[in-house]
Amino acid sequence: MQLSEEHQQDVNHHRTSYGHYVLVWLGLLAFTGITVTLSGMDLGRWVIISTLAIASIKSVLVANVFMHLKSEDKVFTVFVLVAVATLAIFITLTFFDYAFK
Amino acid sequence: MKTTTANSQPVHGHRDDVGTKIGMWLFLFTELILFGGMFILYAVYRFKHPEEFHLAAKELDTFVGTVNTMILLTSSLTVAMSIAAIGQGRKNLSMALIGTTVLMALAFLVNKYFEWGHKFEHGIYPRSPELLAKPPGEILYFGLYFVMTGLHALHVLIGMAVLVIMMVFIKKGVINRQSYVRLEAGGLYWHLVDIIWIFLFPLFYLIH
Numbered sequence: 001m002q003l004s005e006e007h008q009q010d011v012n013h014h015r016t017s018y019g020h021y022v023l024v025w026l027g028l029l030a031f032t033g034i035t036v037t038l039s040g041m042d043l044g045r046w047v048i049i050s051t052l053a054i055a056s057i058k059s060v061l062v063a064n065v066f067m068h069l070k071s072e073d074k075v076f077t078v079f080v081l082v083a084v085a086t087l088a089i090f091i092t093l094t095f096f097d098y099a100f101k
Numbered sequence: 102m103k104t105t106t107a108n109s110q111p112v113h114g115h116r117d118d119v120g121t122k123i124g125m126w127l128f129l130f131t132e133l134i135l136f137g138g139m140f141i142l143y144a145v146y147r148f149k150h151p152e153e154f155h156l157a158a159k160e161l162d163t164f165v166g167t168v169n170t171m172i173l174l175t176s177s178l179t180v181a182m183s184i185a186a187i188g189q190g191r192k193n194l195s196m197a198l199i200g201t202t203v204l205m206a207l208a209f210l211v212n213k214y215f216e217w218g219h220k221f222e223h224g225i226y227p228r229s230p231e232l233l234a235k236p237p238g239e240i241l242y243f244g245l246y247f248v249m250t251g252l253h254a255l256h257v258l259i260g261m262a263v264l265v266i267m268m269v270f271i272k273k274g275v276i277n278r279q280s281y282v283r284l285e286a287g288g289l290y291w292h293l294v295d296i297i298w299i300f301l302f303p304l305f306y307l308i309h
Binding site: 017018021024029047059062066068072073076080090091094098 | 119122127140149163180300306
């Protein structure tokens with residue numbers, strides 16, 4: 001009984017998700033267009049910031065929607081944040097080492 | 102909601118879908134660190150040789166990179182949809198969507214093949230005399246380019262194999278409406294391959 005109820009919820013969840021997925025995909029393509037256009041302009045060092053910011057937004061979209069982080073148990077999000085923070089610490093520390101040597 | 106009584110057992114016996122997905126995510130974190138290490142190398146070398154990285158990056162074709170980005174983003178969409186389809190019991194649709202994904206992965210690799218081939222024709226490949234004659238920063242740039250996009254292409258290849266296996270599983274009914282965590286895990290891998298490209302693309306093609 002319980003199971004079939006859960007299953008029904010699951011089916012409904014998936015039914016609404018097609019359109020949602022397509023929207024996110026369109027968003028991802030739009031961000032790609034924006035980032036390519038921006039890189040064509042003469043923005044100097046802002047290019048690095050804008051492209052990395054857009055890449056980050058795109059990966060958050062993929063992780064949240066396509067990889068289901070948003071609908072998954074919160075423990076997954078915590079795991080991902082810990083992993084990303086670890087990588088960020090590696091990058092920052094290495095960079096400080098080079099920047100101030 | 103799941104209510105647990107004193108001696109309740111999960112209906113499916115040994116199935117632990119959350120555990121499976123956590124395992125997959127843990128594996129993805131090792132991939133993140135693998136590529137992350139190379140991103141650090143890229144950042145440091147770029148910092149040390151800004152002018153030479155600037156010149157080398159101009160030699161890549163932004164158009165090809167953009168097309169490949171769009172291909173991978175679309176393939177991520179079809180994988181996500183195939184999981185939704187199997188959840189509704191639409192077996193054939195799910196298989197067709199995975200098949201489409203595999204074809205797009207192939208298209209990505211074909212583009213990559215021509216892109217690399219083009220570079221090789223111009224004498225730019227690891228340890229080529231032409232490349233070694235360039236300034237150190239450009240050698241580093243192309244070294245990173247070949248290693249990082251090559252390792253990524255290897256992941257695309259592995260992802261294709263994984264997805265083909267998923268198709269066989271669906272065909273045989275191993276993956277079905279009630280149990281499709283394998284496909285979800287395969288999908289997670291594919292999306293990670295996509296996310297890595299989302300960062301490789303701007304670093305090599307867009308930042309001049």
